[in-house]
Structures are given as structure tokens and as C-alpha cells.
Amino acid sequence: MQIVKLPKQNLDKFIKSLSKFGQIYAPIKKDANTSLFSKIEDSSQIDLGYNRTLLPPKKYLLPPIDSMFRFSAEAGYEEVEHGVDEKSILFGVHSCDIHGLRILDLVFSGRYVDNHYFTGRKNTSIIGLSCIPDDMCFCRSMGTDFVENGFDLFLSDIDQSYLVRIATSLGDDMVRASQSLFKEVGKEEIEKHKKKSNEMQKHFKTDIELYNLPEIMDLEYESKTWEEIGEKCLSCGSCSMVCPTCYCYDVFDELSLDGKTGERKTRWDSCLFEDYALVAGGTNFRSERSARVKNRYFHKHRGFVAQYGKPSCVGCGRCIQSCPAKINVVEVITKIRSDAYV
Ligand code: SF4
Ligand code: SF4
Known part of the structure; x- marks a missing residue:
């Protein structure tokens, strides 16, 4: 997996360039205690330090209320426009929520494949973001505090920059579309990343034992x-x-x-x-x-x-x-x- 560096001062420009790839949805602050995924236009709206959003990003792929079809005595059944064919980007998804989407993928690709879900899924790119756990997070116990796939790009905070893991060709296209914003990763950044990962582990207060x-x-x-x-x-x-x-x-x-x-x-x-x-x-x-x-x-x-x-x-x-x-x-x-x- 290729890794590059995005200095934080370039984030705004990167977000702007991402809009070429689809409508961006990202966590925003609703009030002091609540963050939620919402449509955004620029990076100043994004709550980059959120813990957990009220609803998970699955709400875009499996909406709380959704229309299947319309019907009438005269016309019979009519399809409805869902917008699942439109390209969208979920920006700032935490590792646990990426795992959550992978679990939904498993379920909806089972005996009865849900084509509606997968059309939306295919048109939705995922940009992950590292986080700091609070005392309600127990993702470490569930093995979901780190994610290896299920995203196009994953941004890990290393203070002045993000380390950006590129996982798909679409992610690569996103980086190439604004190549000048990204820098090569050196030894110093790798060391910072290791330090930040260790620090993250110290924030975990909650664990459960899954054995048997x-x-x-x-x-x-x-x-x-x-x-x-x-x-x-x-x-x-x-x-x-x-x-x-x-x-x-x-x-x-x-x-x-x-x-x-x-x-x-x-x-x-x-x-x-x-x-x-x-x-x-x-x-x-x-x-x-x-x-x-x-x-x-x-x-x-x-x-x-x-x-x-x-x-x-x-x-x-x-x-x-x-x-x-x-x-x-x-x-x-x-x-x-x-x-x-x-
Ligand atoms: S476990 Fe808690 S949140 Fe769930 S249904 Fe019962 S009261 Fe409501
Ligand atoms: S902690 Fe587990 S059960 Fe509770 S909301 Fe998150 S994924 Fe669902």
C-alpha cells in the first residue's frame, strides 16, 4: 500500500479537489456534544476531532426511511429515483465504522444479494480518518481499531500532517488529481506515526474479553x-x-x-x-x-x-x-x- 503525506495546511485545497469525485459527506458539529455526518462544501465545516457521530455513515447506504417503489391502480408499479447512482464521498470515517460497513457488505451479499445497497456502495468512496478513543470505545477488543481495507484513502493524524494510505485506484486518482498537495513520507513521519499509534493505545479505558x-x-x-x-x-x-x-x-x-x-x-x-x-x-x-x-x-x-x-x-x-x-x-x-x- 502506498503512503504519502498531506500537510494539514493543504487539507482545504484537497477537499475542494475531491468535489470532482462526488458530493462530500463528512462529520460536522451539531452542538457541543453531538456530531453528525452531513453534506459539506468546504473543510472548515468538518469536525475533524469527533469521537462518534450520532448515526453511523450507514445512513447513506441504508437510509432510516427509504422508498422501494410507487404504485397506482392505473400505472401499476413505478420505480423511484434514489440517487444511488450519484457519486459520493464519505470523508472522515473512523476505522470502526469502516468495519461496520464491511459487516453490512457481508450481510447484503449473502443468500439474497441487495442490488440497491450495492449500487450505492459502488458509487460511494470512503476516506478514513484516525481517531482518539474515549471511555465508551472498545474497538480494540473487537479488532476494529485498525482497518486494512474497505477504504480508498485513510488519513492518520501525525500533528502537522496526515499520513495518507492509498488503498484503491480511485484513491490513487484522488491523490494524483492534486499531486502538488502531497509530499513523500520520510523516516521522521514514520516515527511520528508510530508514536501517535502508541499514544492512541494509551487512551483505551474499556476492553471486553471475547475468548469463548x-x-x-x-x-x-x-x-x-x-x-x-x-x-x-x-x-x-x-x-x-x-x-x-x-x-x-x-x-x-x-x-x-x-x-x-x-x-x-x-x-x-x-x-x-x-x-x-x-x-x-x-x-x-x-x-x-x-x-x-x-x-x-x-x-x-x-x-x-x-x-x-x-x-x-x-x-x-x-x-x-x-x-x-x-x-x-x-x-x-x-x-x-x-x-x-x-
Ligand atoms: S437497551 Fe437501552 S437503548 Fe436498547 S432498547 Fe433497551 S433501553 Fe432502549
Ligand atoms: S458498540 Fe457494538 S452493538 Fe453498540 S452500537 Fe456499536 S457496534 Fe452496535
């Missing part, structure tokens, strides 16, 4: 801990809504008042919602909150591992930050592990 976790989950299927967490859970679904790897959605029809036309849409769903496992006839397979909480943890740390060989959690900490009941995935996993070793 799927087996522990099986052994603790009947643990009282699930009931205790179920007692606290409000079934609000926030943890799913903010999660970069949750992909469940519901399908519903929106009809015009005269009932002659309508639109079929998708909407993010959550396995924590009371009616998630409600089926025709009124049976609800997970009517208890404890069963729904347990299902979420089993899916991410047991079922997904069995199917894809890794958990569907990237340790971003968003669910910890957003849970109004203060349910913390790290504490839950630690408690389940301790239940198994009493």
Missing part, C-alpha cells in the same frame, strides 16, 4: 442476568437505531387519502421493539423484554459469529451513549462471563 464468548452465551442462555437487564430496558430501540451493524428494516405501504396511489417504503426496525416478533394470529415469539434483550446479544455475539466468523459489533460505543436506561454492552458481556465462572 459464543460458548459462554450458550451456557448462560437461562442466566437471570437477562431478566435483570430486561427489567431495565425500555424497548425504545435506540441501541439498534444508532448501531453501524444493525440492518433490520420493516416494510410498509403509505397510501394516498383516496387509496388510489401509494408508496412502498422501508423503515429501520429494532429487535427490541415489542412488536418485532409479532406474527399473524397475534403470537409474539419475544413478548418479554428480557427475551428481546437476550436476542440482540445472541445475534451479535453468538449467531453472527457462527454464520460469519466474527461478531456483528465493532465496539463504537454508540449504544452505550444512547441508552436511556444506561444498559452498557461491555458490562452486560462482563456479567454474563462472570455468571459462567461462579
Whole structure:
């Protein structure tokens, strides 16, 4: 992988030159405590030091509400314009969120390939950005604090400059389009990068032990801990809504008042919602909150591992930050592990 250096004073010019490659979306500050991915026009809008955005960048590839098609009695089915054919750039994506997109790629390329998702994915380039973990980040435990692929360029902060890893030919084109902004990397920059990487490790305050976790989950299927967490859970679904790897959605029809036309849409769903496992006839397979909480943890740390060989959690900490009941995935996993070793 080729590595070059981008002095920070050249970032603005580089962002301007990137606009030739598509509409840029990057993290911006909404208020003192909230950052979110948004359309940007110049680099001054970008919140380069953000921890985590409210919603992950998956919102551009799997929108919270999306249209599938329109229908009417006269015209039958009509396609809708989604904009997925337009080129876009997600700038400033952290390593954990790039891993989150890789997990969605796995899911949507499975038995039933989601062409709609992959059209958007193909037209979206990713420019990663290094970060400093806070006390809710546990990406190191999940092996997602570093990323080797799934991006076009990756910028690592080395104080006055960024080290830029070029991972694809598109990334190479982006650098070549403004070649004069980039410099060669020397020994000094490599040393700085190593120092910054070591410093980053010192910021981690939170770790979880993944060793034999799927087996522990099986052994603790009947643990009282699930009931205790179920007692606290409000079934609000926030943890799913903010999660970069949750992909469940519901399908519903929106009809015009005269009932002659309508639109079929998708909407993010959550396995924590009371009616998630409600089926025709009124049976609800997970009517208890404890069963729904347990299902979420089993899916991410047991079922997904069995199917894809890794958990569907990237340790971003968003669910910890957003849970109004203060349910913390790290504490839950630690408690389940301790239940198994009493
Ligand atoms: S489960 Fe929580 S920590 Fe893990 S990826 Fe989802 S939001 Fe992030
Ligand atoms: S965010 Fe917390 S309270 Fe809301 S559904 Fe998730 S675990 Fe339950």
C-alpha cells in the first residue's frame, strides 16, 4: 500500500479537489456534544476531532426511511429515483465504522444479494480518518481499531500532517488529481506515526474479553442476568437505531387519502421493539423484554459469529451513549462471563 503525506495546511485545497469525485459527506458539529455526518462544501465545516457521530455513515447506504417503489391502480408499479447512482464521498470515517460497513457488505451479499445497497456502495468512496478513543470505545477488543481495507484513502493524524494510505485506484486518482498537495513520507513521519499509534493505545479505558464468548452465551442462555437487564430496558430501540451493524428494516405501504396511489417504503426496525416478533394470529415469539434483550446479544455475539466468523459489533460505543436506561454492552458481556465462572 502506498503512503504519502498531506500537510494539514493543504487539507482545504484537497477537499475542494475531491468535489470532482462526488458530493462530500463528512462529520460536522451539531452542538457541543453531538456530531453528525452531513453534506459539506468546504473543510472548515468538518469536525475533524469527533469521537462518534450520532448515526453511523450507514445512513447513506441504508437510509432510516427509504422508498422501494410507487404504485397506482392505473400505472401499476413505478420505480423511484434514489440517487444511488450519484457519486459520493464519505470523508472522515473512523476505522470502526469502516468495519461496520464491511459487516453490512457481508450481510447484503449473502443468500439474497441487495442490488440497491450495492449500487450505492459502488458509487460511494470512503476516506478514513484516525481517531482518539474515549471511555465508551472498545474497538480494540473487537479488532476494529485498525482497518486494512474497505477504504480508498485513510488519513492518520501525525500533528502537522496526515499520513495518507492509498488503498484503491480511485484513491490513487484522488491523490494524483492534486499531486502538488502531497509530499513523500520520510523516516521522521514514520516515527511520528508510530508514536501517535502508541499514544492512541494509551487512551483505551474499556476492553471486553471475547475468548469463548459464543460458548459462554450458550451456557448462560437461562442466566437471570437477562431478566435483570430486561427489567431495565425500555424497548425504545435506540441501541439498534444508532448501531453501524444493525440492518433490520420493516416494510410498509403509505397510501394516498383516496387509496388510489401509494408508496412502498422501508423503515429501520429494532429487535427490541415489542412488536418485532409479532406474527399473524397475534403470537409474539419475544413478548418479554428480557427475551428481546437476550436476542440482540445472541445475534451479535453468538449467531453472527457462527454464520460469519466474527461478531456483528465493532465496539463504537454508540449504544452505550444512547441508552436511556444506561444498559452498557461491555458490562452486560462482563456479567454474563462472570455468571459462567461462579
Ligand atoms: S452493538 Fe453498540 S458498540 Fe457494538 S457496534 Fe452496535 S452500537 Fe456499536
Ligand atoms: S437503548 Fe437501552 S433501553 Fe432502549 S432498547 Fe436498547 S437497551 Fe433497551
